[in-house]
Amino acid sequence: MNETRRSVSLNPATVKTRRCVSFCDTLGAVPTPDxxxxxxxxxxxxxxxxxxxxxxxxxxxxxxxxxxxxxxxxxxxxxxxxxxxxxxxxxxxxxxxGEAGPPALPDTGDLEADLRLVVRAIVAELADPRLSVTTRALTIETLSSETFATTMRDRLLRPQLDTIKDRLRGRVREDVDLDQAVELLIGPMYHRWMMRTGPLTEAYADGIVDLALAALRPR
CATH class of the missing domain: 1.10.10.60 (Homeodomain-like)
Known part of the structure; x- marks a missing residue:
């Protein structure tokens, strides 16, 4: 008996050999870079x-x-x-x-002692050339660009100043502008640091706190 063989036409473009299947499957498994x-x-x-x-x-x-x-x-x-x-x-x-916000101020119940700790810490950072190098860089850019100054204040400076302002609220004279009160504490340090008018020491930090509170406390 003669078998009738059916001729099947194969299109090479649509046929995957076993090798091709293995290669293509492996290629498809390679993770795409994220x-x-x-x-x-x-x-x-x-x-x-x-x-x-x-x-x-x-x-x-x-x-x-x-x-x-x-x-x-x-x-x-x-x-x-x-x-x-x-x-x-x-x-x-x-x-x-970190952008988690400024560290909480110490709260010992003694405003003067707490402010001394904070101001001393800032003075110590400014007095250390390695720690203050980024602050000096940002200061240069701040003086050169109002846009950059706004960004720097909003992202870095304002949260720190607001934390100090919140601590002063209700503990100084009612007629005191709290923003000015904060600058009375912080401003002298940066002036001495930028202009190099004198050493940045703990004694200097304590003197700033003493003078500021003498002006700010209720009479």
């Missing part, structure tokens, strides 16, 4: 590089090109996320201290 994760790694590298360069050579020597080279990214990546070196420094500092 652009979000890659971007976060690049962002972290940029912020770390910024702080490292800032501590090594100071703000005048800091450039976007040097940050990019240290972070291993193109400078266009930095400009895609930040307007310039000052904005990168601000983000790096915020990242370093």
């Amino acid at each position: 652009p979000g994760r890659r971007s976060e790694r690049a962002r972290k590298a940029i912020l770390d590089a910024t702080l490292a360069l800032l501590h090594e050579s100071g703000y005048p020597d800091l450039t976007v090109e040097k940050i990019a080279a240290r972070a291993g990214v193109g400078k266009q990546t930095i400009y895609r996320w930040w307007s310039g070196r000052g904005a990168v420094v601000l983000d790096a500092l915020v990242e370093e201290i």
